[in-house]
Structure formats: structure tokens, C-alpha cells
Amino acid sequence: MSEPVTVALSFEGVAIAFGKRQILREVDLDLRAGEVLGVAGGNGAGKTTLLRIASRVLAASAGRVCVGGRDVESLSRRELAREIAVVPQDVQVSFPFRASEVVLMGRSPHLGAFGYESPADIERARVAMTRVGVDHLADRSILDLSGGERQLVLIARALAQDAAILLLDEPTAHLDLRHRIQVLTLVREFAATGRSALVVSHDLSLAARSCDRMALLGGGRLIGVGRPAEIVTKANLRAAFGIDAEVLVAPDGAPLVVPRL
């Protein structure tokens, strides 16, 4: 039948609460090698929390997260950073580092104690910047970039990190349509090399078009995970967002969400 599925990252019964507020309960979710998995859900549904648990910024109160079969809690932060690269929604940088310096920070998990980059590291950063199309920003201060430019620089940084898994938290939120397509194409190319990407997105139509599978979070639970056409349905949208929306089918078969006002 189908070829065996390799799991790159797995959430196994993950739960977490902030104070009395239960954010996630019993979430089981696999990110497979070579796939782009979209994660959608309402504001506060726990999408970012999921990424934070995977990158060990937060500890799950129950369950565990495994990368390549190993519990993330058993890895050092450096080891984990060589496996998982995270693109945050946005970041407030506190000092005027140049964009190229921020991209080079992605090489940190691979560097020695005193941390000077080798020519190979610099080359990787350069390639990442070119692929994302931010090479012209290299010598600009990160503080002077627009939100969209900064987001692209952070994506270049994550690519330079050279990890097997990419977690992206609304990577296209600040981007215009052309750059959205560019970033999602990059993510697809990344996964096409056998690595995997998990993309949190609010743009369901775009996510449905660019992801192999989608997961929908609501009420702290996983409402469903599967092929985009199975997940982006009228009933699921009502469950996750409490809205009425039409789901049309684009000529190529991808679902298109049309909210009703």
C-alpha cells in the first residue's frame, strides 16, 4: 500500500494549563518527515503554545514531545536547536544588530564556545538570505526594518540554522501576497528535501493550498487532522471559530473559505 511513514516530531497526549486556564488537553499530533503540516485555530487556541512546548520554552504538564523518537526534555538546548528551528511571530530585538548578524545567529547551535563563524557558516547564512530574498537588507539594522522585512530575516535565520524541523508561527502575518507565496514555496521546498515544517496560519485558504495536511485546534483539543479538504469544512469551522462560512472548491480542488458577514 503506502510507504511507511517516518514521524519527525510527535506530540503525545500533551496538556498544559496557565494557572486555572487549561490551554491544551490531550493533544496527539504527528509531524511526518517530508510534509508541511498546517495548524489553525482561533486566537488563544494554543497554537503558539504548541510550538513553545516543542521548542521546550514551556514544559507540558502532561504528555511528551518527541523529536526523532527522543523526548525533547532529554536533549540539551543546543542539541534541540540543531533539530528544530523556530520562526516566531515577531521579535523585539533590543540592540541594533544588522540583518546579516541576525541571520548568522541561526548558526549558533553549530558553533564552538567562543562562537566565531567559519567561512562555511557565513556561506550558509548568505545562501539563506538569498533564498528568502533579503540579501539586500544584509547591512541594515534589524531595528530599522519593517515588520514584513523583519519576518523574512527571521525566516532566513531559521533556514541558516539547518535543522530538520521548521516550526513557523504565522510566518506570513506581516507579508504581502507576493511574499506569502514566496515563503510558502520556500517551506514546500524545505519539506521536499525530506525535512518537515509545521506552519501555524490564520489564512485557511492559503494554508489549505500549501500544506500536505492540516490540524485544527479548538477548545484546547484537536478537532481534526487530515488532508486540507477533510479539515477545512463548514462544520469544523463552526467548531473551531464559531462562525458560519462557505467552503468553496477551487478549480484545482483546494478548499476556499468565504466567511459570511
Next chain:
Amino acid sequence: MRVLTKTAVAGTLLVLLLLLFAAAMFGLGVGPAGLPPGEVWSLLVGDDAAGATADIVLRVRWPRVMLASLVGACLAVSGVLFQALLRNPLADPYVLGVSGGAALGGIAVLSFGSAIGLGASAVPPAAFVGAILTTLLLYAIAGSRGRVSATNLLLTGVVFNSFASAAIVFMASIAGLSDGANIFLWLIGSLSASRADVAPWVAAFLVAGLATALPMARNLNLLALGEEGASQLGVEVERVKRWLLVSTSLMVGAAVSVAGLIGFVGLIIPHLLRLILGPDHRLLVPAAALGGAVFLVVCDTLARSLLGGRELPVGAITAIAGGPLFLWLLRRHHLRGIRA
């Protein structure tokens, strides 16, 4: 793409080292008995260290220049480290009240130490303890969920500073440290009463602080992305914070126990250097050590020579330079915050 190389770091540090040498020649030459650099140099390298001039340069001015550079280095490096740690260019050991805490520790030993057999040599360790306790206290009061808001921290620092000053005066009065002028020098910061024999102490604290901070310089860069971003890039943030707490407290403790509350060095020097050299801590940390040394040697020389025979406390000079800069930074920072 411009990248920081070891050659660039070495070159910059060499330039700063030459500046420090020039500042030292200035400090050794200037005073009631003015000496041209050539004469100072021949005294330093020459064999005949006899005579009145040699006495002035080698026994009076040399220890003072030495201490000024050590203290300046300690303050500037701890400024850089606090700024990286708190992700705020306004942080400075003086502004944060950590210097005040160190002074409190030092004065406590001076006031009551003799009763339990502690002499003047216990002042630097006591100042270190004072600095570390103050930093912990700052975190406890100003921090919420591991993040320290700049406003809270600076406010806490201001309040703690005036509390520390009052407590210092209070303790000194109770203990009958009759030398009122001496307490004044602690509060405003001066090297005029400092003794040469503490230099090795200060040097040891500085070396220990730098030895802790330098290997973490790259991690400090990553902290600019926030604690979350840094840990996602492999930094053990809590461990780095703990070690920086120790190294900054060592350096502030050393500086304050020798020179009292000299303000703003940790603000001025890192800021100037960041403007010229960029924010990379692999260069900024060692450069701040040398830059702080140059700055305080020059300021201290001005302090003891501007008014002819009378001496100004060097803390007055650094504060006059640093106060306006602080306000300017605050405003700039504020504007950035609005734009971001």
C-alpha cells in the same frame, strides 16, 4: 556581508590599548607638577626611580591611574552585561542601584566589621555580597514571570539608591565614622582616598568577571532576541543569567569598594562603543573593559587637576557627563518604542 572576525576584534582592542596607554601618560603627567610625556616615559622605563619627580609619578600617580583604569573597566563591563541581560540600553550598575547595594555592604563592614574582627580587606567581598543581594532583590521586586520590565527595574533602582544612600549615612553615623568627608566620597564616588594595596583585589575581581563573561559573549548577542528566542537557538538562558549575576556583582563590588558610587560609566562607555563598533558582545565586552579604563583615567585626572590644588570627586564628573546622556537615551528609547 560584513562579519566580525578575530582580526577585527584584535585590531580594535589594540587601538583601545594604545588609547589606554595615552590616557595613562596623561594621568601620570598631569598635576601640580606637570610633566611632559617624554619625561614620564623615561621615568617608567628608566632605572633611576629616585628623586621627588619619580616619587610623584611612581608612588602617587601610578597607583591612582592603575585603580582608575581597573574601576572604569569593572563599571563599563558590568554596564554592558546588565544591558544585555535586561535587554535595555539604559541599564547601568549605578542606575539600577546595584552600586548602592555594594556600597551598603562595604560601609557595613567599615562601620561594624571591626567588632567581629573584619578589617578593610573584607570590604570588597562585602561589597560583592551587597551587589549580588541587590540584584536578586531587584529581580524579585521588579520581575514577573522571568521578564523584567525596564520601567519597574529603573524605578526600583532609583528608590533603592536613595534608600542605600540614607542607610549608608545612617550606619556611618551610628558607628561614629567621624570622618564625614569620607562618607561623602563614598556617596559621590572618588579615588582620592583609595589605597594602592587594594589594586590586586580589584584586578582579581575584574579578571574573574571577564573570565566568566567573555565565553558567553555570543550568548549575550542571542539574548537580544529575547529569552525565548535565545533558548530556541540553544542558549541555556537561566544558566547564563546566573553566571552573569555573579560576574557583574564581582565587578561592581570591586569597583565600589575602592571608589564608592561612581555613576554612569556603565552607561556612557557601552553606549559610545556600541555606536562606533556595533552591538556584537564578542567585541563589546573586552572593548568596554579598555574603554571604561580610558574614560575613568581621563575623568580622574581631570577631577584632580581642573580646580588647581583642590580635588573634585571623579563621580561628579562622570555624573555631569552621564546624566544628560541618560535622559537623551531615555527619550530615544521611548521614541523607538513608539515606532516599533
